[in-house]
Amino acid sequence: MAEFPGYFRYCLNTGKLVLLAILVSGGIVLQILACALYKNWWPMLTVITYVLLPMPLLFFVGSDHSSLFSESDNSWVNATKFLTGASAVGSIAIPAILKHSGVISWGAFAMELSSFFVFVSAIMCYLRMNDEDDYSYL
DSSP, rough: OSSSOOOHHHOOOOOOHHHHHHHHHHHHHHHHHHHHTTTOGGGHHHHHHHHHHHIIIIIIITOGGGGSSOOOOOHHHHHHHHHHHHHHHHHHHHHHHHHTTSSSSSSHHHHHHHHHHHHHHHHHHHHHHHHHHHOOOO
């Protein structure tokens, strides 16, 4: 992107940030709608895992994010991968357990999972944006 003028690159980067904001806002709206439409606020337990999901990345990885995606002998990076994976599995498991026990309906379950996939797509877009642009990792 070095061949484009500065104002054009700035506009593209702003558009990417707007897309991320729309994705995260859509995920939050789906999360709230899953609770409000079915008059059952138990699906909000998933929000706990959404808050816990980035914590290992913030605390343990540091500034070198290339080692997060590759094989590493660093025990902190391995602990980060494990805790992040456990939180991601919990984001799917909590609505599944609630549905299995009959606490939430199929509609709320579908909205919870769609909210999770919207959040995951936002995270993937953010990581992709960091790989190719001048943004810092965290």
